[in-house]
Amino acid sequence: MDEQYRRLAEENAALKARVAELEGRLSAAPKAGGPKTILGLSDLVIQMDENLVVSYINSATEEHLQRSRKEVVGKGLQEIRGPGLDPEMLVELSKKAVATGRAEEETQYKHPRSGKAHFLKITASASAGSVQILIEDQSRLKVIEKSFKRYVSPKVIEKIIELNADPFTAQKYVLTVLFADLRGFTSMSSGLKPEEVKDIIDEYLSEMIRVIIHNDATVDKIVGDEVMALFGAPVPYEDHAVRAVNCALKMQTAHKVLMESWKSRGKPAPAVGIGINTGEMVVGNIGSEQLMNYTVLGHHVNLAARLCSAAPGGDIIMSMFTFNECKKYLQSNPNVIEGHVKFRRGETVKAKGIPEPVETVSVLIVD
Numbered sequence: 001m002d003e004q005y006r007r008l009a010e011e012n013a014a015l016k017a018r019v020a021e022l023e024g025r026l027s028a029a030p031k032a033g034g035p036k037t038i039l040g041l042s043d044l045v046i047q048m049d050e051n052l053v054v055s056y057i058n059s060a061t062e063e064h065l066q067r068s069r070k071e072v073v074g075k076g077l078q079e080i081r082g083p084g085l086d087p088e089m090l091v092e093l094s095k096k097a098v099a100t101g102r103a104e105e106e107t108q109y110k111h112p113r114s115g116k117a118h119f120l121k122i123t124a125s126a127s128a129g130s131v132q133i134l135i136e137d138q139s140r141l142k143v144i145e146k147s148f149k150r151y152v153s154p155k156v157i158e159k160i161i162e163l164n165a166d167p168f169t170a171q172k173y174v175l176t177v178l179f180a181d182l183r184g185f186t187s188m189s190s191g192l193k194p195e196e197v198k199d200i201i202d203e204y205l206s207e208m209i210r211v212i213i214h215n216d217a218t219v220d221k222i223v224g225d226e227v228m229a230l231f232g233a234p235v236p237y238e239d240h241a242v243r244a245v246n247c248a249l250k251m252q253t254a255h256k257v258l259m260e261s262w263k264s265r266g267k268p269a270p271a272v273g274i275g276i277n278t279g280e281m282v283v284g285n286i287g288s289e290q291l292m293n294y295t296v297l298g299h300h301v302n303l304a305a306r307l308c309s310a311a312p313g314g315d316i317i318m319s320m321f322t323f324n325e326c327k328k329y330l331q332s333n334p335n336v337i338e339g340h341v342k343f344r345r346g347e348t349v350k351a352k353g354i355p356e357p358v359e360t361v362s363v364l365i366v367d
Helices: 002-028 059-065 087-100 139-148 154-163 185-189 194-214 240-264 299-310 320-330
Strands: 044-049 054-057 102-110 117-127 130-137 171-182 218-223 226-231 272-287 292-297 316-319 341-345 349-351 354-358 360-365
Touching (some): 044 059, 054 059, 171 299, 194 226, 194 240, 218 292, 226 240, 240 272, 240 316, 240 320, 272 299, 272 320, 299 316
Parallel strands (some): 272 316
Antiparallel strands (some): 117 130, 171 226, 171 272, 218 226, 272 292, 316 360, 341 360, 349 354
């Protein structure tokens, strides 16, 4: 019996190694040439000879066309028609590939059965005596880009796509959230002209959002002069607390430059207060059919907002939860917090949903 289990284990290991080898060869192989597909591949593949007569289609193409392989092989490409696939466009794209080696086209259509919008990327590649068309459904990528392009850097969007995770399903994670707003600006703005208020807010928000996105964080929302940023989602990273503190430091530095500019132009120069907290939060696409937003919920979010309200202008206040997360990295690398700073124990803060007063730590920039 033991010998039988041993042989089965060896065969299983050999099979896994063979699958890994085939997958590696498939991903490394050029697009043109023989059929490059495996069972269950979602991309559509159409293989033709130099006269654009179909010699092969994969199972995904069969399903998309609602026609069997036998019905399609031997037909001219001009006879291939399916949702989002215009025969004239396919033929023209293939001719370009024959002339240049490769040609691409993007198109969109509404699926006749589901009624959903789909976005296709169609790539034609040519090699000696053959042409191959690869059709990729990029609908999910388009939804992600549309949802996140204003709130995160292109690098973050690329990472979301690379991870192949669903960023919209609500889940619980330990994350870090940051709130920042201008001190006394509401009362100050009552004495300003509307265009002056708009100019100050536009400059302030543009600079804060630039810093947040540059630090691979998510701009969660903007309410008046308040900015909310999220660290650790939709792309997860363990050092989200450290990144939030470093981002806050850069925001204060950038805001000091703004304040000098406002003063030089004779404008009010309100300081910014920042609050940071770390804890378990619900994150995902939350709202209604009319309005959905990618955001976080929970009492740890409320605490971050409360810390922001308690922060004097020019200060950064974090909870002890955030400080303890940072300490994990500070112990091995004191330079993980960028710039010269000091940490000072602050006053306790009461927040909705947290029964005990929360201890706080102030982050002081040392010039």
